[in-house]
Amino acid sequence: MQQNAVVLVGRILLSIIFIMSGFSKLTDAGSTAGMIANAGLPAATALAYLAGLFELIGGLVILVGFQTRIAAYLLAAFCVFTAFVFHSGPINVPTFSPEANGMLSMFNQIMMMKNITIAGGFLVLAAFGPGSISVDARRGLPANVRSA
Template identity: 30%
Template sequence: MSRAVESGVIFLARVALAVLFLWGAAMKGLGYASFVGYLQAQGVPFVTFAAPLVIAIELLGGIFLVVGFRIRAVGLILAIYTVATAILGHDFWNVTDAALQRDMVVHFWKNIAIAGGFLLLTVTGAGGISIDGARAPRSGLSL
């Protein structure tokens, strides 16, 4: 696969991951009171600090994914964040209703899979279609 094709695929992967986080940040911001109530019901500590932090992580993470800025660090941060949200937000082991538990299991493992995608970005970097790619030093050799 050529570098241009690889960069295009990495760009599409970044955008696909970003959509989830940008949408999430927007919905949490628009329904802020409900979001805070959800965090409180989940037993998240320091909700007055956690709620805006979550929105900031999702918003900035989504923007950085789209533009390809500091993707190795962003990938690692969002992988950790996504695993944490799986554990705190999709705790299927505490759900007694069978239908709801199945739904929570799916969402839990979906988050783990998304974290895997972020770990891949941590290793591959942003690709050529990115701020990181534009800032990378170029050698005079063309292979």
């Protein structure tokens, strides 16, 4: 039981950032749409809302442990995608000082590593499942095939 409680806490911790970020994108998609447009992707506002919906729903299904493995693989891929598309390069705002741009570049690198690290957490969750304190377990799926 202790191991399953730890898995539940892990799911809660992994889900919080996505629930909060998804809700934020859905209530104010403007800054996310700007980042998407700056990355050269089309339909930035629509993609911002889609990302928000994906993050919110993905976070909620991880939180309750429903279709956990599928959601964990999808969120891991999302984290790696966003790490490389939005956080892999240096920041250079022309009106900022070199020091400010250096600090922003350092923060961007930290964001990239955070996303890659979270992806690793989701891969572990996908490999080992949501534990017994989950919707998947309540549905009666054996531990080794839950959400597979």
